[in-house]
Amino acid sequence: MTLADPLRVVLVGAGLMGRAWRDTIEAAPGVELVGIADLDPATAEATAAALGRPVPTGTDGVALAAATGARAIVNATVPEAHHPVTTAALFAGLDVLGEKPVAPTVAQALSLAAASAVTGRLFMVSQSRRWNPQLFALRAMAEDLGTPGSLTTEFFRESHFPGFREEMAHPLLVDMAIHPFDSARFLLGAEPVAAYCESHNPPWSWFAGDAAATAVFEMTGGIRYTYTGSWVSPGRQTSWNGEWRLAAEKGSAHWDGDHDPVFEADVEPTPRTAAPYSGIEGALLVFTDALRTGVPPMGEVHENVLSLAMVEAAVRSADTGQRVLIDDVLADAHAAALQAETNPDVRDALASWPSVRSVLTAGRS
Ligand SMILES: NC(=O)c1ccc[n+]([C@@H]2O[C@H](COP(=O)([O-])OP(=O)(O)OC[C@H]3O[C@@H](n4cnc5c(N)ncnc54)[C@H](O)[C@@H]3O)[C@@H](O)[C@H]2O)c1
Missing domain, CATH: 3.30.360.10 (Dihydrodipicolinate Reductase; domain 2)
Known part of the structure; x- marks a missing residue:
């Protein structure tokens, strides 16, 4: 992709957030919304109709991306669909910008991090309130x-x-x-x-x-x-x-x-210019910049997983009354991910990790 090419995108999941993403993608410079998919065809059609121009719809986002020549998907499906939809997209050679949470469990999130590494495709999580x-x-x-x-x-x-x-x-x-x-x-x-x-x-x-x-x-x-x-x-x-x-x-x-x-x-704050990114518009801009430059963005899947690990640790602590170590959550998730993984390449990648934390924080201080 060069700076002159628009990024052709299929939106997968056309519910509440899907409609927000539709308007954001449509308004974004350098990005072209070429298809809208939802398990429910009527939802996809209704979301597309509001665009006021013909946009192909379907029930399978990856198939629609292939049919429309899309380079990436925005995954705004329900959390339970994040792992299957994003995995299929990555293995179809598509880059993915996904809604939070990365997945319903840290185990599935680790599988997605490994799938991104195995396929060499970018998977960025849009954690909108960070932008x-x-x-x-x-x-x-x-x-x-x-x-x-x-x-x-x-x-x-x-x-x-x-x-x-x-x-x-x-x-x-x-x-x-x-x-x-x-x-x-x-x-x-x-x-x-x-x-x-x-x-x-x-x-x-x-x-x-x-x-x-x-x-x-x-x-x-x-x-x-x-x-x-x-x-x-x-x-x-x-x-x-x-x-x-x-x-x-x-x-x-x-x-x-x-x-x-x-x-x-008692010290003076250093004067700084305001950050240029905001909300899901910001996430989309950062995602497209990352695809053009090849530089991993903030929110790249590995970087995002520890936010979900905090949720899982807090829930485990609330349920057990115990203080929970994040490394224990990561180790348990890694074991569960290895057991559940159906793709041999992803399983091999997961098995080769020296430690989950070191893989998730590699390249960052
Ligand atoms: N960033 C935020 O502030 C924010 C706010 C709300 C929701 N969200 C997130 O956005 C995501 C979607 O939430 P929502 O409120 O729009 O849900 P929603 O139920 O309104 O819409 C989800 C849509 O996904 C579709 N879907 C489910 N499985 C699918 C699949 N395999 N393929 C294609 N479509 C599929 C459903 O049919 C539904 O239309 C969730 O992950 C949620 O956590 C983020």
Whole structure:
């Protein structure tokens, strides 16, 4: 692909996020939406009809990509379909930009990381809340504040989601908390070591599973990251991004999740220009840039997996009452991935990993 070529893309999964992706791809310079697939043909057709120009539709995204000459897919299917759809695309020679979470389990996420390596195709996870100029500004402040000590996120909202979220065992941790967990890693430039979490369901909750949780993570360097949140919290609402406080060696930084972060220290913050990327538009721009330059982007599958590992560790801790080591989650996931893998090349790749953490963090400090 040269700079002059448009990136031909098929959108797979035409539901709520699929419709957001349709509009984003359609508006993006240098990207051409050439097909829309959904298991439900009527959903694909309805999503395509809103474009006001004929766009081929189908039920199989990879077959549609072959028929339309697409180079990449955007995978906005339900989490359970992320592994099969993305694996098929990678082995068909397509690059993939996928919705979060990378997969429902860390084991499947490791299989996808190995499949990306085996095929040599790019698989980037769109963790949309990381692409936020205010979060980038907060990260820059963190760099000016010296060694980080503690980071906290408070997330309190009254949210009604008729459907699967209200039936999940851990709706807050599994469906939502992955965003701040991922942002915390980015903000601190640190990786998770261990998790302790308690979750509960307040008596007035309209969720079947635990709609509230508090998790404490030990991060590399001994930093503590604390997340506390609830989805059944009437009254004062936090931002969808949550409210953030970083307490560091030279001072503190605060972000209400919606406005520019605030710096409080005796040192001056370094003046910086705003980050140019935002939301799923930002993720798409970074993905296309990465395909053109060959430089692995932030959100590349290996880099993303530890955010899902934080979710899995928090859930395991909440269920057992024990402090959970992230390396134990990774080791168990690796064993499960090896056992479940049906592709011999992917299994060989997984079996050759010296350690899961070293493969996931290779090339990063
Ligand atoms: N980044 C964010 O802020 C954000 C917000 C909402 C949802 N999401 C994520 O986006 C993804 C989709 O969520 P949604 O709310 O749009 O769900 P949805 O149920 O509205 O839509 C998913 C669509 O995928 C289709 N599908 C399922 N399996 C398929 C397959 N094998 N091939 C083709 N189509 C298939 C379904 O028929 C459905 O139309 C999830 O991973 C979710 O976590 C992200």
